[in-house]
Amino acid sequence: MERMGRWPEDARGRLKHAAIALFTERGFDAVTVGDIAAAAGVTERTFFRYFTDKREALFSSQEEYNALFVNALESSPATQPMALVEDALRGGATFFPDGKREHSRARQAIITSSPALVERESLKRIRLTEALSAGLVARGVPPRTAALAATSGDGAFALAFATWIAEGEDRPFDECLTEALDLLRSLHP
Structure with a gap:
């Protein structure tokens, strides 16, 4: 049986994609880390495993x-x-x-x-x-x-x-x- 990884596959990529989509739709200031995590299908904790803040989703x-x-x-x-x-x-x-x-x-x-x-x-x-x-x-x-x-x-x-x-x-x-x-x-x- 194949063991599942601890974090969802390509969570980093999904988070970056979700951030771009949400920032484009709502504007940078109107989007929270929680919004990005939810759109990517991960928790806020997972977001912070990859990025220190929402800006870093653009600069990582x-x-x-x-x-x-x-x-x-x-x-x-x-x-x-x-x-x-x-x-x-x-x-x-x-x-x-x-x-x-x-x-x-x-x-x-x-x-x-x-x-x-x-x-x-x-x-x-x-x-x-x-x-x-x-x-x-x-x-x-x-x-x-x-x-x-x-x-x-x-x-x-x-x-x-x-x-x-x-x-x-x-x-x-x-x-x-x-x-x-x-x-x-x-x-x-």
């Missing part, structure tokens, strides 16, 4: 997300700072397959509706920029150069993301990223 993949960038940077054959950053950004782009576009659009709409969520999203971007900068320093790039390259890369990535989730956009994320990087390079011919 920080370590996984950053690792895509940092691992790509660490394994890059490049030697120049911006080439290293570009390789890191291409690694991060894999987090956004086409099937995730509608989810990303909904998530971003929720975030922009709340100053507290905008602040949390900004902290997420700062942590990524710091991780990229540290990765560049570990590759021998001087700290100030690393900080500037990482910050420039973050700006290009943010532009690519905004383009990718724009209504009517249907190009893959990687194409949006290439366009943003080309624009960044064009600033200093």
Whole structure:
């Protein structure tokens, strides 16, 4: 006889999906942890096994997300700072397959509706920029150069993301990223 797991299968995924649906329907402030748990078919206690608060249902993949960038940077054959950053950004782009576009659009709409969520999203971007900068320093790039390259890369990535989730956009994320990087390079011919 197969033993059932202690927590429902993919409770984390169901909680994240329920949170997005409820935040979209009612607004972030009008939704409670209890609402999210009930919609996902779990208890509030189960919710707190995965997330510290309802905001984290939108931001819970920080370590996984950053690792895509940092691992790509660490394994890059490049030697120049911006080439290293570009390789890191291409690694991060894999987090956004086409099937995730509608989810990303909904998530971003929720975030922009709340100053507290905008602040949390900004902290997420700062942590990524710091991780990229540290990765560049570990590759021998001087700290100030690393900080500037990482910050420039973050700006290009943010532009690519905004383009990718724009209504009517249907190009893959990687194409949006290439366009943003080309624009960044064009600033200093």
